[in-house]
Amino acid sequence: MKHLFKELYGAGIIFFYYIKWLIFIGLPILYYGLDYKQNIIMDVLWVYCFALIxxxxxxxVVLKKRYCDIDTKKR
Structure with a gap:
C-alpha cells in the first residue's frame, strides 16, 4: 500500500510539472473563448496549478535571490 501511494505521488508530480501551464492558460481560453461549460473539477485543478506556479x-526567484545575497555577504 505504501508503494502505491509513492507511485501515485510521483505520477502526480510529473503530471502537474508538465501540464500545469496548459491547464492554467488553456482553461480560461476554453471558458471565455470557446464557451466551455463550467466544471468544478477543472476549476479546482486550475487553482491547484496556480498554487504550483x-x-x-x-x-x-525570491529564495534564489535571498541565497545569492547571503553568499555575497559571506565573501
Missing part, C-alpha cells in the same frame, strides 16, 4: 516562482 506561485510556489515555483517563489522558489526560483
Amino acid at each position: 506561485t510556489k515555483d516562482f517563489i522558489m526560483r
